[in-house]
Each structure stands twice: as structure tokens, then as C-alpha cells.
Amino acid sequence: xxxxxxxxxxxxxxxxxxxxxxxxxxxxxxxxxxxxxxxxxxxxxxxxxxxxxxxxxxxxxxxxxxxxxxxxxxxxxxxxxxxx
Amino acid sequence: xxxxxxxxxxxxxxxxxxxxxxxxxxxxxxxxxxxxxxxxxxxxxxxxxxxxxxxxxxxxxxxxxxxxxxxxxxxxxxxxxxxxxxxxxxxxxxxxxxxxxxxxxxxxxx
Numbered sequence: 001x002x003x004x005x006x007x008x009x010x011x012x013x014x015x016x017x018x019x020x021x022x023x024x025x026x027x028x029x030x031x032x033x034x035x036x037x038x039x040x041x042x043x044x045x046x047x048x049x050x051x052x053x054x055x056x057x058x059x060x061x062x063x064x065x066x067x068x069x070x071x072x073x074x075x076x077x078x079x080x081x082x083x084x
Numbered sequence: 085x086x087x088x089x090x091x092x093x094x095x096x097x098x099x100x101x102x103x104x105x106x107x108x109x110x111x112x113x114x115x116x117x118x119x120x121x122x123x124x125x126x127x128x129x130x131x132x133x134x135x136x137x138x139x140x141x142x143x144x145x146x147x148x149x150x151x152x153x154x155x156x157x158x159x160x161x162x163x164x165x166x167x168x169x170x171x172x173x174x175x176x177x178x179x180x181x182x183x184x185x186x187x188x189x190x191x192x193x194x
Binding site: 006014015016018021029030032033034041043047048050051052054056059060062063066067070073077078080081 | 085089090093094096097098100101103104105107108113116117120121124125127128131132134135138139142145146148149152153156157159160161163164165166167168170171173
């Protein structure tokens with residue numbers, strides 16, 4: 001129980017910082033960088049939820065989420081590079 | 085869940101919080117992206133290692149996720165920052181180093 005409180009507090013701190021940077025970022029690239037970090041944090045969170053619940057189904061979700069997060073970052077980067 | 089997995093996962097989440105703090109406090113886009121990407125990559129490695137220590141029967145699948153994140157996270161960050169540099173986002177003077185300036189000036193001149 002203490003483990004879960006500490007873990008979710010630290011992870012929520014990271015997520016809150018990333019969301020604040022998404023809202024306050026001066027350029028659009030700051031927002032995409034913090035969105036990328038948010039996706040990585042959520043991948044780790046899904047793996048820990050899989051371990052806590054004892055269900056390997058969440059690992060598949062984490063893998064697909066990591067793939068989609070990478071594609072999202074690349075697509076954003078190419079799109080922003082075009083409209084110079 | 086055993087003690088090793090608890091310790092690894094807690095250390096990984098400390099790196100998540102540190103990465104978020106770096107994302108908040110760093111002065112410009114490039115240092116911010118470095119803090120966000122490097123710290124969270126290491127944090128994810130430690131967290132997934134803790135999950136392996138908790139459930140050894142899932143080792144193969146978690147190694148796949150680890151490999152994917154190690155391979156793609158720096159690539160995504162580099163592509164994004166190169167797009168930012170080519171779109172004209174300049175690093176602040178605090179950083180002190182701008183090695184790409186000469187390269188892109190030469191490219192524009194051609």
C-alpha cells in the first residue's frame with residue numbers, strides 16, 4: 001500500500017509537470033516534447049499496472065501505446081518542419 | 085512483487101518526477117527536451133526492470149518493450165529537435181553552445 005502511494009505520487013508529479021508545460025509552452029515544439037514525455041510515462045505506468053493486477057493484457061496495450069507514441073512524434077516533427 | 089521490484093520501480097518513478105521537474109525548470113527548448121527524454125528513458129528502463137523482477141514469466145515481452153523504447157525515444161527526440169531548429173527556434177544564450185549554426189548557415193548559402 002505504501003509502495004502504491006509513493007509510486008503514484010511521484011508519477012503523478014511527472015505527469016502534472018508535463019501537462020503544465022503543455023499548457024504553458026512558448027512554442028509548439030515544447031508542447032510536442034512534453035507530450036512525448038507524457039507518452040513514455042504512461043507506457044511505464046501501464047507496465048506497472050500489469051504487474052499490480054497480474055494481467056499480461058496490459059503489456060500488449062503498453063507495446064501498442066509505445067509504437068503509436070513514436071509515430072505521433074515523428075508525424076508531428078515532419079508536419080511542423082514542412083510549414084516553415 | 086518482491087523487494088527488488090519495489091526498489092527498482094520506485095527509483096524509476098523518481099526519475100519520472102525528475103524529468104518532469106527538468107521539463108519545468110530548464111531555460112529553453114533543447115535543454116528541456118534533453119531532460120524530458122533522457123530521464124524518462126532511464127526511468128522506463130528501471131520501471132520495466134522492476135516489472136521483470138516481479139513477474140519473471142513476462143521477460144520476453146517486457147524486453148521487447150524495452151528494446152522498442154530504447155530504439156525509438158532518442159530517434160523521435162532528435163527528429164523533433166531538428167525540425168525545431170530548421171523552423172527557426174534558437175537556443176538561448178544560457179546554453180552557450182550552438183554547433184549547428186555554422187552547418188545550417190552553410191546549407192542556406194548554397
